[in-house]
Amino acid sequence: EGQLVESGGGLVQPGRSLRLSCAASGLSFDDFAIHWVRQAPGKGLEWVSVITWNSASIVYADSVKGRFTISRDNAKNSVYLQMNSLRPEDTAFYYCTTLAAADTINYWGQGTLVTVSS
Amino acid sequence: DIQMTQSPSSLSASVGDRVTITCQASQDISNDLNWYQQKPGKAPKLLIYDASNLKTGVPSRFSGSGSGTDFSFTITSLQPEDNATYYCQQSDNLPYTFGQGTKLEIK
Numbered sequence: 001e002g003q004l005v006e007s008g009g010g011l012v013q014p015g016r017s018l019r020l021s022c023a024a025s026g027l028s029f030d031d032f033a034i035h036w037v038r039q040a041p042g043k044g045l046e047w048v049s050v051i052t053w054n055s056a057s058i059v060y061a062d063s064v065k066g067r068f069t070i071s072r073d074n075a076k077n078s079v080y081l082q083m084n085s086l087r088p089e090d091t092a093f094y095y096c097t098t099l100a101a102a103d104t105i106n107y108w109g110q111g112t113l114v115t116v117s118s
Numbered sequence: 119d120i121q122m123t124q125s126p127s128s129l130s131a132s133v134g135d136r137v138t139i140t141c142q143a144s145q146d147i148s149n150d151l152n153w154y155q156q157k158p159g160k161a162p163k164l165l166i167y168d169a170s171n172l173k174t175g176v177p178s179r180f181s182g183s184g185s186g187t188d189f190s191f192t193i194t195s196l197q198p199e200d201n202a203t204y205y206c207q208q209s210d211n212l213p214y215t216f217g218q219g220t221k222l223e224i225k
Contacts, residue, residue: 044218045207101209110161
């Protein structure tokens with residue numbers, strides 16, 4: 001059974017940086033594009049970024065473009081989200097997911113909370 | 119970016135009722151529309167993919183339909199465990215946008 005596990009969340013001051021990690025197990029990791037989706041407390045889901053299996057294509061939401069960088073290391077079955085110049089409005093649970101529109105390969109992590117506050 | 123307009127934002131219904139949620143895309147997305155269920159403190163869970171395909175293991179009281187720009191999601195014979203928030207999401211074009219969500223309360 002495939003599993004994704006996020007880590008790296010926490011409390012950070014505005015303007016500072018944080019790096020999230022997403023570790024995969026039990027799935028053919030390099031078959032999948034990996035997305036980050038976030039959810040501010042009590043709010044809806046917001047798509048953040050995607051990286052294809054070979055890192056050839058990377059896309060960001062306008063709200064994070066120029067501040068966040070997604071990367072992956074297939075040898076470590078991991079995806080990373082480097083978040084710079086953090087703002088209070090970046091406060092959210094961050095989920096990594098395959099976001100696959102398919103029967104058995106739509107995996108989500110449990111989420112990691114990022115709180116941006118002074 | 120494709121905008122997804124989901125309605126209603128909330129609804130309340132009783133056990134055994136039938137409820138329908140709609141989702142409208144700002145442009146033609148063929149059948150690239152998925153429905154998720156999210157319970158408090160949990161990650162979203164895929165229920166329906168490609169507009170009408172039920173994910174394995176999801177109860178048959180859940181169904182989806184539509185294509186192009188107009189989609190609907192129906193739960194027949196509501197159960198207490200259906201108390202959750204439901205989201206539509208388009209997977210036709212990046213960024214893969216979500217609807218605003220529908221919070222379903224079981225009376």
